[in-house]
Structures are given as C-alpha cells and as structure tokens.
Amino acid sequence: MNSITLDRAGMPSRAKTIRVADDKAMLRAAAELTRTHSQARPGIYWADLIASVVIGYGALAVAILTPSTGVTIAASVVAMLGLYRAMSFIHEVSHMKHSALPGFRAGWNALVGVPMLIPSFMYEGVHNLHHAKTRYGTVEDPEYLPLALMKPWTLPLFIIVSALAPVALLVRFAILSPLSMLSPTLRRIVVERYSALAINPQFRRRMPEGDALRLWNRIESVASLWAIGLIALAATGVLSLRSFAIILAVASAVAVLNQVRTLVAHLWENEGEPMSVTAQYLDSVNVPPPALLPALWAPVGLRYHALHHLLPSVPYHALGAAHRQLTAMVDADSPYHKASYKGLPGLVAKIGRSTMVRR
Template identity: 70%
Template sequence: MPRCRHYITAMPIAMNQSFALDRRAAAAVPATARVPFHQIADDKAMLRAAAELTRDLATPRPAIYWADLGVSALVGYAALVVAATADATWLTIVASVVSVLALYRALLFIHEISHVKHAALPRFRLGWNALVGVPMLTPSFMYEGVHNLHHAKTRYGTSEDPEYLPLASMKPWTLPVFILVSLLAPLGLLIRFAILGPLSFVIPALRRPVVERFSALAINPDFRRRVPEGEALKQFNRIDLSASAWALTLVALVAGGVIPLRSFAIGFAIMSAVAVLNQVRTLVAHLWDNHEGEAMSVTAQYLDSVNVPPPSTLPALWAPVGLRYHALHHLLPGLPYHSLGEAHRRISAALDGSSPYHKASYAGLPGLVGRLVRSTMGRKG
C-alpha cells in the first residue's frame, strides 16, 4: 500500500481516515533474541495435518449462515429502535449494548463474504448487502478484492498488506489513537457515501481516487485498491449507488426532522461503539511483530496471528463469526466460520505439544492487550 507519508487508518470497518504516524521508526527497534518471523520456515507436518484433518469441514452450510445473519440483524436493528426511542435512560443503555453486539456480529459476515465461494452460498452477498452492508454504509466491496491480499504469502506483513502495520514496534501513543480514531468512523462513512460517492459519479476525475483511496477497509494508509473492471466494476457501481442513495436519504430524514436529532445521535453512538469494538479486536488479531517487513512463510503468519479458543467465553462476543480462531483462519482461510471450532479441536488433539500449532493460542483480551502495550513501551516518544 508510495511511502512518502505514514499513517494509521481509522478502522477496518471504515474508510481511509488517517493520522500521522512514523512507521519507519518501527524498523529501528532493538534486536531481540527471537527468531525474526521472516526466517521461520514452514512446519510441513502441521500444514499437512491441518489440511488432511479438515477436508470434510470445508463446505459452508447455508442454513447456518442465513439464520445467524438474520437473527443478528433483526436483534440489532430492533434494539437500535428501542434505544433511539426509549424514555428511560437505563433502557436506552441496555438496548444500545444489545444493538452494538448484534450489529457487530452481523457486520462481521463481510469477512466470510470475502472468502466464501458465492456459488456455495447463493445470493448471500446480495442479502447481506441489503440487510447490513448498505444500511451500515460498509458494503461488501469495501472488503472484497482487498482482504484476500492480506492472505497472500508474498504480501502478509509487508508494506503491500492492506491490513498490517508493525504496531508492536511503534510508539506507545499509536495504540490509543488507533482505537480512539475509530469513534469517527460513522462520520467518515457518511462523508464517503453522502458526499464523495455521489460527486465522483458526476465528476469523472474524482472517481478513481475515491475508488482507490476511500473504498477499502484497510489499516495500511499507503494501500491503494485496484479499480475493478468489467462486470465487477458494474457490480461495484451498483452497490456504491445504493449506499450513496441510503446515505443521502438518511441525511435528508434527519435534516427534515423525520428522524429526531436525539435518535440520530444515539444511532451514531451505537455505530461508533461497533467501530471501536472492531478496532479493539483488530488490535489483538495479530502480534504485529513483523517489523522487518519481509515476506513470511505460512507458519510464520500463523504464529503472528491469534487464536482465543475455549474455555474463554468472552471472545464469542468480541471476536464472533469465527474470528476467535484468527490464526487457524490464516492456516486454512477457506474453512467456513462454523467449522473452525471443530477444526481446532481435531488439530489440537492430533499434534503433540512441540508443534507450533499450540503456540498461537492465548487466554483472552486483557493478556493480548497487555502484551502489545508492553512491546510498545520499549519505544520512546
């Protein structure tokens, strides 16, 4: 993602909002005793076992996808309406928490859409965009054609990875700013779809930069997505127009008083909370320790990623839709989310304690955040 300036983007579920950041300083961290990630070779026994033990788990089950998405969206929107219209403060707070967790879960199906073969889940992308992507101004094209680059063996952890920054070796102030900037994600998305999107359709010179710079859920600010071509471009434009139409309608409803300002503010706060929760999850999805910026083996990518398996229970809330098995997902990116738990159990039982497989599992969120904070505290500034 030309490297004249260095930024962090607002969030993976946002447009390219950014703030100044000295990424080059990350390469200057003191040498440690650990083996650099780019020097870790693939553990062929682990890769072979993972592939062989999970072949029967690779088919997505449409009933699970549709039911999970439908219930999550229904609960999320119903709770949002209650929160936005309730007179009692306690009810507004409770309903807001429920809405945040449910809509967050529904939103994270964008990750599955970027991996699943669409023929295996007919019309699921269309349904997700109609229920979640367009209403929440994060349509599927913000991730499709972008997230797959994060899984490319020659790109992961490098400057060409749209979803990687060496956070563990950056300055301490980057972490709180990384989280706090996501509070503005709903505003950034409104600007993208209510202003930049419509303008780019009538001002041709603006269209390319809008697509390249403000149409990807990336945390690497130097990333520029490729402009789709052919049928993919037509689909991109259709979804973009739909999201822009909804954004303009929302603004008009608020400006006209149809949606009270208080209700809009509560909805904005809920969407901000969804963004912050996702940003926190992103913060602990990897160890972010590839400060060398070199290409890494699949095993090294796995070890730089995080599983938070049972008996921990809270990850089901802050890392739903299979994202508690993020390291395993990097090992087997084609597995549907509902198969990851069983895959983890099988592989864990089959491989002995010396296997690298067991080294990517962590107890929970506090320990992971603490590890990252301690790593950054080694830097001054």
C-alpha cells in the same frame, strides 16, 4: 476485518522481520482438515445472520423509542453486539464461494452492508491480499501495520479514531460518491483511498473491472442514496436529532469494538520481508474456549483468527471443530499451540509492552 488507517510515523528506524521455518507437520494436518471442513452450511449462515439482524435492529428501535435513559443505554449495548456480529459476516462474504451460498452476499448487503454503509465491495478484493503468502506483514498488505513496533501513543490513537468511522462513511457515500461521478480524478482518489476497509495508509486500491465494476456501481449507488436520505431525514427533522445521535453512537461503538478486535487479531511484530506461513500463523491469534467473552468481541469465527490463516477456505461454523482436531493431531511441541491466548486483556497488555521496548 479493519476500518481506520494510521500513519507509520511512529515506526522505529530499525524494523523487525520475523523469520520462522515452516512446520511441515502442522501444514500437512491443516491441509487435511481443509478437505474435510470446507463445506459451508447455508442454514447456519442465514439463521445466524437473520438472528443477529433482528436482535441488532430490534434493540436499536427500542433504544430510539424508549423515553428511559437506562433502557436506551442497555438497548444500545445489545444493538451494538447484534449489529457487530451481523457486520462481521463481511469477512465470510469475502472468502466464500458464492455458488455455495446463493443470494447470501446480496442478502447481507441489503440487511447490513448498505444500512451500515460498509458494502461488501469495501472488503472483497482487499481482504484476500492480506492472505497472500508474499504480502502478509509487508507494506503491500492492506490489513497490516507493525503496531507492536510503533510508539506507545499509537495504540490508543488506533482505537480512538475508529469512533469517527460512521461520520467518515456518511461523507464518503453521501458526498464523495456523487461528486466523484463528475470528476474522473476524484473518482480515482475515492476508489484508491476511500473504498477499502484497510489500516495500511500506503495501500492503494485498483479500479475494478468487468462484472466486479458493475456490481460495485449498483451497490454503491444504493448506499449513496441511503446515506443522502439518512442525512436528509435528520436535517428535516423527520428523524429526530436524538434518534440520529443514538444511531451514530451505536455505529461508533460497533466500529470501536471491531478496532479493539483488530488490535488483538495479530501480534503486529513484522515489518518488511515476507514471512513463512508458520510465521504468519504465529503472528496471528486464537482465543479458543474455555474463554467465553471472545464469542462477543470476536464473533463469527474471528476467535480462531490464527487458524483461519491456515484454513482460509473453511467456513466459520467449522473452525471450532477444526481447532479441536488439529490440536489433537499435532505434537505437544508443535507451533500450533503457541498461537492460543487466554483473552483480550492479556493480548492488549502484550502488544502494549512491545511498544515500550526501545529498539
């Protein structure tokens, strides 16, 4: 799941394409596990989401209401982690069969998507393109940039600009949404360029149609009203500037943490030609146990991001068991073992070193 675009101006003149033959044994084992782990458990989804929301908004309320600076900071950190986990369910929403979890998309939008101005349509119909076998790692992938092949300064910029996401989303929904209803040209621009959680600046989203368009319009209308109302409350003093600043700061922290997680979700070493499924897997990252911190910065199954590219239909709560079983099923020299890493610092350093290599 991604949020801020970055230009490709830092790309070297000679691009790198990863060519790896598919490992049939690994893919057969993954296909077998898909059949045995594809059942989503609604109780887990709802309990996890509601707990994350209660912790996130509860801590945010404490941060706003307390007069103590120390408590405000501590509560803001808790709010950021809780809301980040709740937000991360947008990834599950984009993959799930909604008949298996009736009402979950609507509930997520009501609790998280609209209040945080990241409604599900910003990811649905976009993220699935990232999983298309012929699109991954190419200019047609909305969630891919060859960051490891770009200039070193692009990595800190990639993270820093994400802090502006809450302001950008307020502008998108409070200003551009209503104005675009008056201009078909502006509407096309808003849909194509400002309606996707993507990092590829060349990606242009298609206009939705049919039921998808009707659902989009309903959710966007509510999100637009919420954004306008939030700004109006702050402008009239009903919501104090301190409270508004805390809300924006927590939302910015969520965006930055997500962007850091995005930075280490892949190795970002491909540019150009389509890749085999095995190559896509090896360009992706697992951070399995015994590491503990990934449960915070890569929640809701995102610590098994490489495995997710093999098993995109497997619900997040089953990925841990699938990882353990697949690890035991494949040979010791299987490429499956090569996508697991120890933690965040080593991954950031690895990508950073890649940008230092002169090509």
